[in-house]
Amino acid sequence: DIEIVTTEMLKSKITYIENKIKNILKESENTRLIKEGINTLIIGRPNVGKSSILNKLIDEEKAIVTDIEGTTRDIVEGNVVIEGVSLNIIDTAGIRETTDIIEKIGVEKSINLIEKADLIILVINNNEFITKEDVDLIEQTSNKNRIIFINKIDLDSRIDKSIIEGKNYVEGTTFYEKGLDSLKSKIVEMFNLDKIEKSSFTYLTNARQITLLKECLLLVENVKEGLSKGEPIDLLEIDIKRTWELLGDVIGENYSEELLDQLFSQFCLGK
Numbered sequence: 001d002i003e004i005v006t007t008e009m010l011k012s013k014i015t016y017i018e019n020k021i022k023n024i025l026k027e028s029e030n031t032r033l034i035k036e037g038i039n040t041l042i043i044g045r046p047n048v049g050k051s052s053i054l055n056k057l058i059d060e061e062k063a064i065v066t067d068i069e070g071t072t073r074d075i076v077e078g079n080v081v082i083e084g085v086s087l088n089i090i091d092t093a094g095i096r097e098t099t100d101i102i103e104k105i106g107v108e109k110s111i112n113l114i115e116k117a118d119l120i121i122l123v124i125n126n127n128e129f130i131t132k133e134d135v136d137l138i139e140q141t142s143n144k145n146r147i148i149f150i151n152k153i154d155l156d157s158r159i160d161k162s163i164i165e166g167k168n169y170v171e172g173t174t175f176y177e178k179g180l181d182s183l184k185s186k187i188v189e190m191f192n193l194d195k196i197e198k199s200s201f202t203y204l205t206n207a208r209q210i211t212l213l214k215e216c217l218l219l220v221e222n223v224k225e226g227l228s229k230g231e232p233i234d235l236l237e238i239d240i241k242r243t244w245e246l247l248g249d250v251i252g253e254n255y256s257e258e259l260l261d262q263l264f265s266q267f268c269l270g271k
Protein backbone atom coordinates (compact mmCIF):
# COMPACT_ATOMS: atom_id res chain seq x y z
CA ASP A 1 0.00 0.00 0.00
CA ILE A 2 1.59 3.20 -1.20
CA GLU A 3 0.18 5.36 1.55
CA ILE A 4 1.72 3.17 4.25
CA VAL A 5 5.04 3.18 2.43
CA THR A 6 4.87 6.97 2.25
CA THR A 7 4.14 7.23 5.96
CA GLU A 8 6.99 4.90 6.88
CA MET A 9 9.38 6.70 4.58
CA LEU A 10 8.33 10.07 5.97
CA LYS A 11 8.74 8.83 9.54
CA SER A 12 12.32 7.82 9.00
CA LYS A 13 13.19 10.94 7.01
CA ILE A 14 11.54 13.21 9.57
CA THR A 15 13.39 11.50 12.43
CA TYR A 16 16.63 11.91 10.52
CA ILE A 17 15.94 15.63 9.96
CA GLU A 18 14.87 16.07 13.57
CA ASN A 19 18.15 14.63 14.84
CA LYS A 20 20.18 16.73 12.42
CA ILE A 21 18.44 19.90 13.56
CA LYS A 22 18.88 18.98 17.22
CA ASN A 23 22.60 18.36 16.70
CA ILE A 24 23.12 21.62 14.87
CA LEU A 25 21.26 23.53 17.58
CA LYS A 26 23.29 21.84 20.32
CA GLU A 27 26.59 22.50 18.56
CA SER A 28 25.59 26.09 17.90
CA GLU A 29 24.74 26.58 21.53
CA ASN A 30 28.09 25.12 22.57
CA THR A 31 29.91 27.33 20.10
CA ARG A 32 28.17 30.36 21.53
CA LEU A 33 29.04 29.34 25.09
CA ILE A 34 32.70 28.80 24.20
CA LYS A 35 32.91 32.11 22.37
CA GLU A 36 30.86 34.29 24.66
CA GLY A 37 30.88 32.46 27.97
CA ILE A 38 28.03 31.36 30.18
CA ASN A 39 25.96 34.31 31.36
CA THR A 40 25.46 33.46 34.99
CA LEU A 41 23.16 35.25 37.36
CA ILE A 42 23.27 35.01 41.13
CA ILE A 43 19.89 35.79 42.61
CA GLY A 44 18.11 35.48 45.91
CA ARG A 45 16.72 37.51 48.77
CA PRO A 46 18.87 40.15 50.48
CA ASN A 47 21.56 38.84 52.86
CA VAL A 48 21.48 35.20 51.78
CA GLY A 49 25.14 35.41 50.68
CA LYS A 50 25.01 36.16 46.95
CA SER A 51 27.94 38.57 46.97
CA SER A 52 29.97 36.20 49.14
CA ILE A 53 29.42 33.46 46.57
CA LEU A 54 30.50 35.73 43.71
CA ASN A 55 33.66 36.62 45.61
CA LYS A 56 34.48 32.99 46.34
CA LEU A 57 33.85 31.91 42.76
CA ILE A 58 36.10 34.58 41.29
CA ASP A 59 38.51 34.41 44.24
CA GLU A 60 38.46 38.17 44.71
CA GLU A 61 36.72 40.54 47.11
CA LYS A 62 34.94 42.30 44.31
CA ALA A 63 31.47 42.71 45.74
CA ILE A 64 31.00 44.34 49.12
CA VAL A 65 29.74 41.96 51.77
CA THR A 66 27.99 43.25 54.89
CA ASP A 67 25.17 42.11 57.10
CA ILE A 68 23.12 45.13 56.04
CA GLU A 69 20.26 44.28 53.71
CA GLY A 70 20.48 46.06 50.38
CA THR A 71 24.30 46.34 50.36
CA THR A 72 24.43 45.40 46.69
CA ARG A 73 22.33 48.11 45.09
CA ASP A 74 23.27 47.58 41.48
CA ILE A 75 24.78 44.67 39.66
CA VAL A 76 28.40 43.59 40.20
CA GLU A 77 30.14 41.52 37.54
CA GLY A 78 32.93 39.00 37.80
CA ASN A 79 34.52 36.37 35.68
CA VAL A 80 36.02 32.93 36.17
CA VAL A 81 37.08 30.26 33.69
CA ILE A 82 35.91 26.71 34.29
CA GLU A 83 37.11 23.91 32.00
CA GLY A 84 38.14 26.49 29.43
CA VAL A 85 34.75 28.19 29.37
CA SER A 86 34.18 31.60 30.88
CA LEU A 87 31.49 32.13 33.48
CA ASN A 88 30.33 35.73 33.21
CA ILE A 89 28.83 36.18 36.63
CA ILE A 90 26.43 38.89 37.65
CA ASP A 91 25.68 39.44 41.32
CA THR A 92 22.36 41.19 41.72
CA ALA A 93 20.61 43.35 44.24
CA GLY A 94 18.57 41.18 46.57
CA ILE A 95 15.08 40.51 45.35
CA ARG A 96 12.33 41.44 47.78
CA GLU A 97 8.93 43.11 47.86
CA THR A 98 9.50 46.79 48.32
CA THR A 99 7.61 50.05 48.11
CA ASP A 100 10.84 52.03 47.74
CA ILE A 101 10.76 53.19 44.14
CA ILE A 102 14.54 53.08 43.57
CA GLU A 103 14.98 49.68 45.11
CA LYS A 104 12.02 48.51 43.03
CA ILE A 105 13.88 49.45 39.82
CA GLY A 106 16.90 47.45 41.00
CA VAL A 107 14.73 44.46 41.81
CA GLU A 108 12.96 44.66 38.43
CA LYS A 109 16.35 44.87 36.74
CA SER A 110 17.36 41.65 38.52
CA ILE A 111 14.15 39.92 37.44
CA ASN A 112 14.60 41.00 33.80
CA LEU A 113 18.10 39.54 33.81
CA ILE A 114 16.65 36.13 34.64
CA GLU A 115 15.26 35.80 31.12
CA LYS A 116 18.61 36.49 29.47
CA ALA A 117 20.76 34.29 31.70
CA ASP A 118 22.19 30.95 30.59
CA LEU A 119 22.56 29.87 34.18
CA ILE A 120 20.88 30.94 37.41
CA ILE A 121 22.42 30.37 40.81
CA LEU A 122 19.53 30.84 43.21
CA VAL A 123 20.74 31.34 46.77
CA ILE A 124 18.64 30.43 49.80
CA ASN A 125 19.60 31.01 53.43
CA ASN A 126 19.65 27.73 55.36
CA ASN A 127 19.25 29.65 58.60
CA GLU A 128 15.93 31.29 57.77
CA PHE A 129 12.44 30.06 57.08
CA ILE A 130 11.53 29.89 53.41
CA THR A 131 9.62 33.01 52.40
CA LYS A 132 7.21 33.88 49.61
CA GLU A 133 10.10 35.56 47.75
CA ASP A 134 12.11 32.31 47.82
CA VAL A 135 9.14 30.36 46.51
CA ASP A 136 8.46 32.95 43.79
CA LEU A 137 12.08 32.83 42.66
CA ILE A 138 12.05 29.04 42.57
CA GLU A 139 8.95 29.21 40.37
CA GLN A 140 10.21 32.01 38.13
CA THR A 141 13.39 30.09 37.34
CA SER A 142 11.91 26.63 37.04
CA ASN A 143 12.32 26.42 33.26
CA LYS A 144 15.89 27.77 33.31
CA ASN A 145 19.27 26.12 33.83
CA ARG A 146 19.27 26.59 37.56
CA ILE A 147 21.26 25.45 40.55
CA ILE A 148 19.93 26.24 44.01
CA PHE A 149 22.67 27.02 46.53
CA ILE A 150 21.58 26.51 50.12
CA ASN A 151 24.03 28.79 51.90
CA LYS A 152 24.99 29.18 55.57
CA ILE A 153 24.88 25.50 56.50
CA ASP A 154 27.29 26.40 59.31
CA LEU A 155 24.17 27.74 61.04
CA ASP A 156 21.05 25.89 62.22
CA SER A 157 18.71 24.75 59.51
CA ARG A 158 15.33 26.42 59.37
CA ILE A 159 14.38 25.71 55.79
CA ASP A 160 11.66 23.32 54.77
CA LYS A 161 13.58 20.84 52.60
CA SER A 162 10.47 19.65 50.79
CA ILE A 163 10.55 22.86 48.77
CA ILE A 164 13.81 21.88 47.06
CA GLU A 165 13.28 18.14 46.97
CA GLY A 166 14.04 16.68 43.55
CA LYS A 167 15.56 19.95 42.38
CA ASN A 168 19.16 20.55 41.41
CA TYR A 169 20.72 21.96 44.59
CA VAL A 170 23.98 22.22 46.53
CA GLU A 171 24.39 22.86 50.24
CA GLY A 172 27.30 24.92 51.44
CA THR A 173 28.74 27.86 53.28
CA THR A 174 30.94 30.61 51.99
CA PHE A 175 32.50 30.84 55.44
CA TYR A 176 34.22 27.48 55.28
CA GLU A 177 34.15 27.26 51.51
CA LYS A 178 31.93 24.23 51.57
CA GLY A 179 29.84 23.38 48.54
CA LEU A 180 31.60 25.70 46.12
CA ASP A 181 33.46 22.85 44.43
CA SER A 182 30.20 20.92 44.14
CA LEU A 183 28.64 24.00 42.61
CA LYS A 184 31.40 24.16 40.00
CA SER A 185 31.05 20.43 39.27
CA LYS A 186 27.34 20.88 38.76
CA ILE A 187 27.98 23.66 36.27
CA VAL A 188 30.48 21.48 34.39
CA GLU A 189 27.92 18.68 34.33
CA MET A 190 25.02 20.91 33.28
CA PHE A 191 26.80 22.32 30.23
CA ASN A 192 28.99 19.26 29.55
CA LEU A 193 31.97 21.59 29.76
CA ASP A 194 34.43 18.72 30.02
CA LYS A 195 33.04 17.14 26.88
CA ILE A 196 32.38 19.93 24.42
CA GLU A 197 34.84 20.25 21.61
CA LYS A 198 36.52 23.61 22.18
CA SER A 199 38.12 23.82 18.77
CA SER A 200 35.07 23.36 16.58
CA PHE A 201 33.58 26.66 15.56
CA THR A 202 31.31 25.38 12.88
CA TYR A 203 27.59 25.81 12.76
CA LEU A 204 25.29 28.71 13.27
CA THR A 205 26.14 31.74 15.36
CA ASN A 206 23.52 34.03 13.94
CA ALA A 207 20.59 34.47 16.31
CA ARG A 208 18.08 34.70 13.46
CA GLN A 209 19.24 31.40 11.96
CA ILE A 210 19.02 29.74 15.35
CA THR A 211 15.49 31.05 15.87
CA LEU A 212 14.47 29.77 12.43
CA LEU A 213 15.98 26.39 13.15
CA LYS A 214 14.16 26.17 16.47
CA GLU A 215 10.94 26.88 14.59
CA CYS A 216 11.84 24.08 12.18
CA LEU A 217 12.34 21.72 15.08
CA LEU A 218 8.86 22.46 16.43
CA LEU A 219 7.33 21.85 13.01
CA VAL A 220 9.26 18.63 12.50
CA GLU A 221 8.19 17.41 15.93
CA ASN A 222 4.59 18.23 15.02
CA VAL A 223 4.87 16.24 11.82
CA LYS A 224 6.40 13.34 13.68
CA GLU A 225 3.59 13.34 16.20
CA GLY A 226 1.03 13.61 13.43
CA LEU A 227 2.56 10.67 11.62
CA SER A 228 2.47 8.49 14.70
CA LYS A 229 -1.17 9.45 15.27
CA GLY A 230 -1.96 8.50 11.70
CA GLU A 231 -3.02 11.98 10.65
CA PRO A 232 -3.56 12.41 6.91
CA ILE A 233 -0.41 13.28 5.07
CA ASP A 234 -1.99 16.16 3.15
CA LEU A 235 -2.46 17.84 6.50
CA LEU A 236 1.13 17.28 7.56
CA GLU A 237 2.31 18.44 4.17
CA ILE A 238 1.66 22.03 5.26
CA ASP A 239 4.18 21.76 8.08
CA ILE A 240 6.67 19.89 5.93
CA LYS A 241 6.50 22.61 3.28
CA ARG A 242 6.92 25.29 5.90
CA THR A 243 9.96 23.46 7.34
CA TRP A 244 11.46 23.28 3.88
CA GLU A 245 10.92 27.02 3.38
CA LEU A 246 12.43 27.85 6.76
CA LEU A 247 15.45 25.65 6.11
CA GLY A 248 15.84 27.55 2.85
CA ASP A 249 15.79 30.79 4.84
CA VAL A 250 18.45 29.44 7.21
CA ILE A 251 20.90 28.83 4.38
CA GLY A 252 19.74 31.90 2.50
CA GLU A 253 18.14 30.08 -0.40
CA ASN A 254 14.51 29.98 -1.21
CA TYR A 255 12.79 27.39 -3.24
CA SER A 256 9.89 28.15 -5.49
CA GLU A 257 6.33 26.95 -5.01
CA GLU A 258 6.58 25.05 -8.30
CA LEU A 259 9.56 23.07 -7.12
CA LEU A 260 7.76 22.21 -3.90
CA ASP A 261 4.60 21.22 -5.76
CA GLN A 262 6.64 19.11 -8.13
CA LEU A 263 8.34 17.37 -5.21
CA PHE A 264 5.10 16.75 -3.36
CA SER A 265 3.36 15.48 -6.46
CA GLN A 266 5.79 12.57 -6.36
CA PHE A 267 4.17 11.37 -3.15
CA CYS A 268 0.95 9.50 -3.52
CA LEU A 269 -1.23 11.29 -1.04
CA GLY A 270 -4.23 9.07 -1.48
CA LYS A 271 -6.39 11.92 -2.73
Ligand code: GDP
Pocket: 044, 045, 046, 047, 048, 049, 050, 051, 052, 053, 064, 065, 066, 067, 068, 069, 070, 071, 072, 094, 151, 152, 153, 154, 155, 172, 173, 174, 175, 176
Ligand atom coordinates in the same frame (compact mmCIF):
# COMPACT_ATOMS: atom_id res chain seq x y z
P1 GDP B 1 23.90 39.20 49.80
O1 GDP B 1 23.11 40.33 50.34
O2 GDP B 1 23.02 38.09 49.37
O3 GDP B 1 24.85 39.62 48.73
O4 GDP B 1 24.75 38.61 51.00
P2 GDP B 1 26.25 38.90 51.43
O5 GDP B 1 27.20 38.08 50.65
O6 GDP B 1 26.48 40.39 51.45
O7 GDP B 1 26.23 38.32 52.90
C1 GDP B 1 25.28 38.77 53.86
C2 GDP B 1 25.76 38.43 55.26
O8 GDP B 1 25.79 37.02 55.42
C3 GDP B 1 27.18 38.91 55.54
O9 GDP B 1 27.26 39.34 56.88
C4 GDP B 1 28.02 37.67 55.33
O10 GDP B 1 29.21 37.69 56.06
C5 GDP B 1 27.08 36.58 55.81
N1 GDP B 1 27.35 35.26 55.21
C6 GDP B 1 27.59 34.97 53.92
N2 GDP B 1 27.79 33.65 53.75
C7 GDP B 1 27.66 33.08 54.96
C8 GDP B 1 27.76 31.72 55.45
O11 GDP B 1 28.01 30.77 54.72
N3 GDP B 1 27.54 31.54 56.79
C9 GDP B 1 27.26 32.58 57.63
N4 GDP B 1 27.08 32.28 58.92
N5 GDP B 1 27.16 33.84 57.21
C10 GDP B 1 27.37 34.11 55.90
Ligand code: MG
Pocket: 050, 051, 052, 063, 064, 071, 072, 091, 092, 094
Ligand atom coordinates in the same frame (compact mmCIF):
# COMPACT_ATOMS: atom_id res chain seq x y z
MG1 MG C 1 25.07 41.47 47.84
